[in-house]
Amino acid sequence: MEPVKPKHLNPFAAAFLERLQGQSQAEQFVLGGYFALKHYLDYRETGDVDAWWRSREDPHALAAAREAFMQTAAEFGYSVRERTWGETISLEAFDGGNKAFSFQVSVRTVEIDPPVASPWGRFPIETLDDNVASKMMALVARGAPRDFVDIKEIVDSGLLTIDRCWQLWNAKRPGIEIEDARLRVKMHLATIEARRPIERIPAAERPAAERLRAWYRDVFTARRDELGPGVGDVKDEDLRQ
Template identity: 35%
Template sequence: MRPFHDRLARIGLEAVEKYGFVLAGGYAISANGMGDRPSSDVDLFTDLGDPEQFAEAVEALRHAFRVDGLVVTDNRIGPTFADLRVVDEATETWSDIQLGWDYREFPPRMLEIGPVLDPRDAVANKMGALWSRGEARDYIDIHTVLESGRFTRVDVLAMGDQIEAVPLDRRMLAERFRQAGRFSAADFAQYDVGSVQRIAIVETFLDWADEVDPAVVR
């Protein structure tokens, strides 16, 4: 985790843990021992959908950052979503931090940094992100999960199915898998992924696509 992100996560989790917030997103994958992909922001999510409590949590977070000498501005605020920009003017370092609401099936893990999504929820949410948006970072994270040996392809698919209203359509999912190659080397490089690893990721998802939807022959 980038040093400034580590600082924001620790301050943030201490401030809003009582509202059910935990470290989520890509950093939840790495905090659970699967890879170390750098991220552009910090995600803190709760499973409590009360807008009043959510607003209290956002204000508590703003206050905690300001007490630590940081400048906070609102990018976007909703009933159960907040996107804040946090700046350390002394070092001219900045980052966005996002708060949101999401379903989780398991209790969070208490790690050294603070409460973190259970790895099964972290992987399920990442599969949901790959299914819905399919950004380069989503392919990287799911590939990292598989490479860790902690979960199999079958496990990951089952986790993805659990957070959707209906199981993921395998033909559409296979098409999403086949889109991994649409990202350039530069798209992957911003996450410290070189050309060799990029090829491995693309090939993994092409093979997986054939596995979940064998009707299509490459």
């Protein structure tokens, strides 16, 4: 599936990428995260652009990104902060005290596909498979609400099946068994449910929340053979390390 530039983009993101896309240093950043997913499935907004280093951290590319970021922030009247934790560098634009946009770049661990050309000049972008594999890793590791929503949207859209999502997770060499991964997803879901019970969700949003939670409990984290004949074409043993 070829990536397509989303119709609805954060104005700062578009301005920043357009400023940097013609420079050779842009080749060192692989667009990833939900921003990359928007090029395959554009269904929600984001104020972040996540990226991976093409091979390793490149100080010249980082300097070019900083300059483009500062210039774009000046045009928007935003202030700029930079944070670093672990192997992640985050350039952040603030409108007063509110963060308006961030560009984060990290060192990639496991890449299952080489990146492909993007609609943004010299920037490469993750393939759909590589992007979803990373999203699956995040779902199992942290289980943020947006991870649950994104994977459900990917499956509902018909881009990938549940089996394919788990195959891609396994391709990242996660180091745990599929049964443990499913249990972790259920634990993350239980944490979300405890923190935000259905009765505290606005009435108009409750049916969708209930469907999402039931789908993860009863379908996404179920063994394939628990779903009955014809539902899923991958056996659990195929997903084990």
